[in-house]
Amino acid sequence: MYVMNLSEVTERISRKLESSGAQPDRQKIESRLRRLVEEFGVNIAEAERTVTGDLAREHNLPNLVTSSSDLRPINEIVPGEWVTIEGKIVSLTPSFSPSIAQNGIIADSSGAMRFVTWTRANVPAMGYGHWYRIESAVVDEYRGTPNLKIHSGTTISQMEEGIPFIPSITPIMELKPGVGSVRAKVIQDWDVLHERMLQTGLLGDESGTIKFVIWKEEGKEKLEPDGVYNIYYASVDEYNGRLSLALNTAMYIADEGDIEVGRNATEIQGALVHVAPGSGLIKRCPVEGCNRSLSRQNYCPVHEIQPNFRYDLRLKAVLDDGERARNVLMQRDLVESLVGISLEEAISIAESNPLGMDEIFYRVRNSVLGRYYTCSGGEFAGRMLVDSCTPVTFKPQELATLLNRAGGEAA
Amino acid sequence: MTPQAAFEREPARRVFASEFRETRYQFKEGDDEKSPNYVIFPTGIRSNRIFVVGTLTEKQRQGEQNIFYRGRVIDPTGTFFIMAGSYQPEAMQQIARIETPAFVAVVGKPNLFMTQDGNCLVSVNAESISVVDRETRDLWVLDTARETLDRLDVFGTTEDSRKAQEEYGTQPDLYRKIVYDALTQIQM
Numbered sequence: 001m002y003v004m005n006l007s008e009v010t011e012r013i014s015r016k017l018e019s020s021g022a023q024p025d026r027q028k029i030e031s032r033l034r035r036l037v038e039e040f041g042v043n044i045a046e047a048e049r050t051v052t053g054d055l056a057r058e059h060n061l062p063n064l065v066t067s068s069s070d071l072r073p074i075n076e077i078v079p080g081e082w083v084t085i086e087g088k089i090v091s092l093t094p095s096f097s098p099s100i101a102q103n104g105i106i107a108d109s110s111g112a113m114r115f116v117t118w119t120r121a122n123v124p125a126m127g128y129g130h131w132y133r134i135e136s137a138v139v140d141e142y143r144g145t146p147n148l149k150i151h152s153g154t155t156i157s158q159m160e161e162g163i164p165f166i167p168s169i170t171p172i173m174e175l176k177p178g179v180g181s182v183r184a185k186v187i188q189d190w191d192v193l194h195e196r197m198l199q200t201g202l203l204g205d206e207s208g209t210i211k212f213v214i215w216k217e218e219g220k221e222k223l224e225p226d227g228v229y230n231i232y233y234a235s236v237d238e239y240n241g242r243l244s245l246a247l248n249t250a251m252y253i254a255d256e257g258d259i260e261v262g263r264n265a266t267e268i269q270g271a272l273v274h275v276a277p278g279s280g281l282i283k284r285c286p287v288e289g290c291n292r293s294l295s296r297q298n299y300c301p302v303h304e305i306q307p308n309f310r311y312d313l314r315l316k317a318v319l320d321d322g323e324r325a326r327n328v329l330m331q332r333d334l335v336e337s338l339v340g341i342s343l344e345e346a347i348s349i350a351e352s353n354p355l356g357m358d359e360i361f362y363r364v365r366n367s368v369l370g371r372y373y374t375c376s377g378g379e380f381a382g383r384m385l386v387d388s389c390t391p392v393t394f395k396p397q398e399l400a401t402l403l404n405r406a407g408g409e410a411a
Numbered sequence: 412m413t414p415q416a417a418f419e420r421e422p423a424r425r426v427f428a429s430e431f432r433e434t435r436y437q438f439k440e441g442d443d444e445k446s447p448n449y450v451i452f453p454t455g456i457r458s459n460r461i462f463v464v465g466t467l468t469e470k471q472r473q474g475e476q477n478i479f480y481r482g483r484v485i486d487p488t489g490t491f492f493i494m495a496g497s498y499q500p501e502a503m504q505q506i507a508r509i510e511t512p513a514f515v516a517v518v519g520k521p522n523l524f525m526t527q528d529g530n531c532l533v534s535v536n537a538e539s540i541s542v543v544d545r546e547t548r549d550l551w552v553l554d555t556a557r558e559t560l561d562r563l564d565v566f567g568t569t570e571d572s573r574k575a576q577e578e579y580g581t582q583p584d585l586y587r588k589i590v591y592d593a594l595t596q597i598q599m
């Protein structure tokens with residue numbers, strides 16, 4: 001019945017994009033429309049709006065994205081704005097503070113955002129899975145991500161069931177702090193070192209890998225090793241410049257199929273040619289969410305003097321393959337295994353040695369400088385955040401190959 | 412070179428001692444005071460930093476007011492002359508502690524200077540010197556062989572290699588032979 005309509009809509013969307021210089025794929029447009037309409041019960045008008053918006057973003061044509069009244073798609077909202085949105089409550093998390101009545105995640109077809117309702121706002125509690133129109137909320141930034149604040153000037157009204165939508169899946173390498181949905185495979189299941197933790201490990205998709213954690217909570221289940229999951233609305237957290245996924249806000253559903261996890265794209269082999277200051281034993285700010293490294297005088301650039309610092313080990317270095325020199329950053333676990341010293345040993349050496357923390361810097365430097373390593377990890381702000389690092393070993397086969405290349409007849 | 416390349420750290424090129432010893436051509440990229448100085452190696456690559464692994468066979472402390480160290484680092488093809496002065500205190504402190512002979516890794520800048528009788532001497536101004544092991548030395552020989560062969564494969568097709576051809580009249584086969592001979596020494 002709507003076959004006719006879908007091809008008309010496809011044509012209309014294609015022309016719109018073509019008039020802006022893009023070359024859209026009609027088949028793709030039609031199959032996306034069909035998926036929304038047939039599988040997800042979206043009406044044709046909304047499907048047209050959604051697909052147009054998605055393609056406009058993919059072709060980098062922001063002007064094509066339709067805006068209706070003052071209602072804003074969630075993924076376009078930036079901190080500092082007053083906004084009106086309509087969305088579905090896709091996650092509610094317990095509040096640990098009496099000043100916070102509710103916190104969770106609200107989503108529309110464009111994206112998702114964390115929200116917090118102040119107790120003082122005195123607004124009705126929102127229910128999981130229901131739709132709301134939220135007027136005059138303010139968006140600020142919490143740990144680098146936009147966060148919707150519902151205060152006493154905000155109006156909340158429950159809506160009829162909204163338009164069904166599929167959470168949009170983001171490639172792991174493109175995740176940003178905030179809320180994200182991924183389709184990923186469980187590639188590593190690590191030992192749990194914390195009694196509140198249910199599971200931790202590594203998830204991967206075609207684009208890369210990311211650490212995940214599930215905290216113990218009623219009803220939360222572990223992921224199966226090697227399983228493929230659709231994970232909707234996980235919290236994307238940033239720690240020391242590295243992203244991780246907390247699955248407690250998320251809904252995760254086992255999926256069919258397998259994923260070829262993309263890891264090789266970010267593997268480098270080279271000589272470690274420089275160990276930067278700030279490597280070795282460092283002190284970190286204990287203020288929750290800060291974690292900055294402190295100066296010699298225990299001074300945090302944000303929180304000033306912090307005598308109750310905690311120690312950490314890290315390595316900031318340059319790995320150079322002869323063609324390119326790259327900054328790499330390694331965290332405690334890797335430093336411990338490369339240098340053969342545990343954090344506890346490092347602390348006791350530093351506390352009893354006249355050189356103090358410098359002694360650890362020298363030990364770290366002397367054991368890695370000038371040696372060959374293979375490192376893999378993700379790039380972040382011009383630096384590789386190393387997930388694994390292994391010393392290169394001599395392989396006779398490589399010698400044979402090079403001898404052949406150099407021309408064996410010389411002897 | 413793109414402008415942002417100026418902010419990226421220069422890679423440390425791999426070069427055997429016998430090629431490094433032949434280096435005489437240097438130029439400055441840009442007119443700025445701080446513009447980097449490059450040399451061009453005979454196999455055709457510009458460089459303002461190198462990475463060398465070999466055996467430190469001797470070191471000498473020199474100078475009265477301005478103390479510096481000279482050292483010799485041997486690879487399968489010849490000798491690198493290493494300098495570590497007070498302008499690079501890290502390298503000077505490191506070399507002062509090393510007992511010869513030892514396998515060392517050196518990161519440093521190529522330095523050319525003319526003697527009074529008109530000879531050109533090439534040395535390495537060390538930024539760091541660290542003690543490594545034999546396996547690292549062997550890995551460096553493989554690495555340097557590979558990088559040198561890669562340069563020879565494109566010799567004559569790149570700007571730097573055409574410049575090298577002009578300045579040195581490089582014979583690629585000679586350098587293939589040097590690479591081959593260097594590799595055969597690993598097995599001993």
Ligand SMILES: [Zn+2]
Pocket residue numbers: 285286287290291292300301302303304
């Ligand atoms: Zn702090």
